[in-house]
Amino acid sequence: MSTFAAQFLKHARVMSGDLRHRKIIRTALGNYEIARDQRQAAFQDWQGARQLAAVIKWEAVNHLDKYLEQFVAKLEARGTKVHWASTGDQAREIILQIVRDKKARSIIKSKAMTAEEIHLNDALEKAGLNVVENDLGEFIVQLRHEAPYHIVFPSMHLTRGEISELFQRELGSAPTNDPEELTMIARRVLRKKYLTADIGITGANFAIAETGMISITENEGNARLTAALPKTMVTLMGIEKVLPKLADLALFLPMLATMGTGQQITCYNTMYGGPRQPGESDGPEEWHIVLLDNHRTELLADAEQRDALHCIRCGACLNVCPIFRNVGGHTYGTTYSGPIGSVITPHLRGLQDWKHLSNASSLCGACTQTCPVKIDLHHHLLQNRRNAVKGKPAFFERLAYQAFGFVANRPALWSIAKKLGRLGQPLQKLVKGSALDPAKAWTQTRDLPPQPKESFKDWWTNRK
Amino acid sequence: MTITLFIPCFVDALFPCAGISMVQILEGLGHKVLCPEKISCCGQPPFNSGYWDEARTVAAPVLEQLKDAEAVVIGSGSCGAMVKKFYPELFASTPQAQLAKQISSRTWEFSDFLVGKLGITDLGAKFPHRVTFHDGCHGLRELGIKKSPRILLGHVQGLQLVEMSEAETCCGFGGTFAAKFPMISTAMGEVKCASAAETGAEYIVSNDSSCLMHLQGLLSRQGKPIKTIHLAEVLARQ
Numbered sequence: 001m002s003t004f005a006a007q008f009l010k011h012a013r014v015m016s017g018d019l020r021h022r023k024i025i026r027t028a029l030g031n032y033e034i035a036r037d038q039r040q041a042a043f044q045d046w047q048g049a050r051q052l053a054a055v056i057k058w059e060a061v062n063h064l065d066k067y068l069e070q071f072v073a074k075l076e077a078r079g080t081k082v083h084w085a086s087t088g089d090q091a092r093e094i095i096l097q098i099v100r101d102k103k104a105r106s107i108i109k110s111k112a113m114t115a116e117e118i119h120l121n122d123a124l125e126k127a128g129l130n131v132v133e134n135d136l137g138e139f140i141v142q143l144r145h146e147a148p149y150h151i152v153f154p155s156m157h158l159t160r161g162e163i164s165e166l167f168q169r170e171l172g173s174a175p176t177n178d179p180e181e182l183t184m185i186a187r188r189v190l191r192k193k194y195l196t197a198d199i200g201i202t203g204a205n206f207a208i209a210e211t212g213m214i215s216i217t218e219n220e221g222n223a224r225l226t227a228a229l230p231k232t233m234v235t236l237m238g239i240e241k242v243l244p245k246l247a248d249l250a251l252f253l254p255m256l257a258t259m260g261t262g263q264q265i266t267c268y269n270t271m272y273g274g275p276r277q278p279g280e281s282d283g284p285e286e287w288h289i290v291l292l293d294n295h296r297t298e299l300l301a302d303a304e305q306r307d308a309l310h311c312i313r314c315g316a317c318l319n320v321c322p323i324f325r326n327v328g329g330h331t332y333g334t335t336y337s338g339p340i341g342s343v344i345t346p347h348l349r350g351l352q353d354w355k356h357l358s359n360a361s362s363l364c365g366a367c368t369q370t371c372p373v374k375i376d377l378h379h380h381l382l383q384n385r386r387n388a389v390k391g392k393p394a395f396f397e398r399l400a401y402q403a404f405g406f407v408a409n410r411p412a413l414w415s416i417a418k419k420l421g422r423l424g425q426p427l428q429k430l431v432k433g434s435a436l437d438p439a440k441a442w443t444q445t446r447d448l449p450p451q452p453k454e455s456f457k458d459w460w461t462n463r464k
Numbered sequence: 465m466t467i468t469l470f471i472p473c474f475v476d477a478l479f480p481c482a483g484i485s486m487v488q489i490l491e492g493l494g495h496k497v498l499c500p501e502k503i504s505c506c507g508q509p510p511f512n513s514g515y516w517d518e519a520r521t522v523a524a525p526v527l528e529q530l531k532d533a534e535a536v537v538i539g540s541g542s543c544g545a546m547v548k549k550f551y552p553e554l555f556a557s558t559p560q561a562q563l564a565k566q567i568s569s570r571t572w573e574f575s576d577f578l579v580g581k582l583g584i585t586d587l588g589a590k591f592p593h594r595v596t597f598h599d600g601c602h603g604l605r606e607l608g609i610k611k612s613p614r615i616l617l618g619h620v621q622g623l624q625l626v627e628m629s630e631a632e633t634c635c636g637f638g639g640t641f642a643a644k645f646p647m648i649s650t651a652m653g654e655v656k657c658a659s660a661a662e663t664g665a666e667y668i669v670s671n672d673s674s675c676l677m678h679l680q681g682l683l684s685r686q687g688k689p690i691k692t693i694h695l696a697e698v699l700a701r702q
Binding site: 009012013016017022322323325326359360362363364365368369382385386387388389390393397398401402404405408409411414418441442444446448449451454455456457458459460461 | 481501505512644645677
């Protein structure tokens with residue numbers, strides 16, 4: 001078992017019994033579900049919209065080379081500096097070099113999961129920079145020195161009371177239970193940071209090939225300020241974010257808002273096409289875009305699971321996943337948690353180290369059913385399991401299934417096995433739930449069904 | 465019609481009443497029922513665990529047993545999905561690929577067979593109880609079965625169906641998942657049971673005995689009064 005798997009099991013065991021956590025998440029997601037359903041109903045044909053989104057993403061992902069070149073050519077024509085990073089290391093080095101060139105001391109950063117993916121903040125802080133996250137949820141988890149809990153709701157695991165205590169401790173604010181007041185406390189701290197930051201770092205929700213623009217969708221206006229105030233803007237984005245046409249946003253912006261937060265559209269939607277142009281009065285003097293591969297092209301080469309690159313990071317699959325809801329986001333130990341994380345993390349960070357996430361699923365398919373871009377999520381978990389076994393089968397598990405196959409194909413043996421089971425159950429009762437119990441994994445929390453006097457096949461044979 | 469009834473291994477060993485009820489219902493409708501005795505398991509446990517070679521070892525004889533069947537009926541959404549949906553994938557690019565596809569097209573989950581294939585909605589059953597229905601994930605999402613069991617329950621005399629808010633949420637069984645990740649499985653089961661209890665139902669009905677085994681196991685351990693029962697057993701009550 002990999003250390004990551006052991007960690008997962010350890011945390012999952014604790015979290016799945018944590019009733020307080022279960023209640024917080026259920027309440028938060030219960031509200032989300034109502035809003036999401038209302039917004040979905042506002043689409044004339046939600047299933048048609050999903051199909052269209054999947055088709056657009058399929059086109060973009062299957063012709064990624066063409067669209068990326070188009071995107072980059074348009075960007076460069078307006079003076080944006082484009083950097084290609086094959087790995088997380090390269091992306092960090094590119095950004096650190098920009099920081100050194102600009103002799104930057106402080107950085108303001110709006111929410112970007114891609115930056116989490118390459119642990120950008122760690123690298124910047126190690127280089128002596130002051131980095132401040134300005135999305136409220138991200139700001140909160142940064143103060144707690146922890147990773148975002150959820151792709152879209154970084155601090156959904158915390159109550160207002162906990163956030164107030166955190167602010168009192170870290171920011172010296174007065175206690176309050178009022179969400180608006182809590183927001184104002186964060187805002188007062190953050191506004192000063194915008195004014196003094198040398199560089200603003202953003203992510204991108206979509207990249208439009210046709211026009212060479214990125215689209216950022218948000219609710220707090222923090223990404224706008226990040227892009228508007230510092231002299232230098234750096235955008236880090238995965239190469240799969242590209243969409244062919246500007247008009248595609250007419251579908252993807254409301255779709256992302258619907259599935260991400262249950263909104264018709266988010267409060268702020270901005271497109272960025274380049275640094276400040278001659279004659280313009282605002283905008284950054286320099287804009288750098290870092291296009292990150294970090295194993296995405298390997299996923300692209302996997303015809304079976306390529307559609308995982310359709311993901312628009314809405315988090316909807318996390319929200320409906322009964323595993324996520326019971327173990328929580330941090331248990332995964334990954335940047336991307338929930339079903340999409342379980343599917344792509346093995347591709348991003350190694351199948352054998354991360355295969356446990358694909359096994360930790362009942363394959364219920366709620367994720368696939370909800371995914372707005374129709375990623376075949378739960379079947380990809382099944383494929384990851386198959387690929388993991390193909391690469392490195394577990395000795396005893398394979399032996400067990402070989403033995404199972406041997407017995408299953410011999411009716412006489414199968415019948416003996418059933419009889420042994422029936423005879424064994426009274427004995428099993430003596431050791432129920434203890435270390436000696438062969439069915440311990442089951443019987444610790446569940447009773448075994450009583451063994452019937454005769455099996456179906458006994459009945460069938462006897463009646464003939 | 466001659467119907468080949470596929471009895472899942474755990475129904476055979478642990479829940480014979482569900483299988484017996486299916487035989488009684490299908491025979492009662494005037495059909496000839498066959499139960500190939502050589503079929504043991506559909507091969508889902510090794511398949512879902514990633515051991516596809518081992519799964520084919522178990523599944524290949526099943527194909528052989530079913531090859532001449534006019535209609536294959538399976539009293540489980542889960543095993544039904546295995547044969548109908550996953551066999552074609554498991555046997556793709558093998559000599560049995562064609563056979564797997566043919567059998568898939570002739571395979572039905574029990575409630576869907578009654579309503580979708582035979583057009584039967586009222587079996588004249590009586591079950592004077594308040595019940596809630598649990599949608600097994602494989603039946604619901606792999607096979608798209610939602611209405612058939614409800615239509616059948618809707619015609620049972622005295623039966624009151626109360627939907628639970630988490631009807632479509634996974635119960636947490638998930639086959640080997642229940643043993644590999646027992647605590648997560650248990651947490652999921654607790655959520656399901658709580659939702660079922662909120663309806664005030666006396667019974668949780670499902671077309672999947674495996675889900676019910678998990679839920680009943682939890683309910684019995686916790687001393688909860690609500691009971692579980694397979695759809696076929698409800699439909700066979702006169």
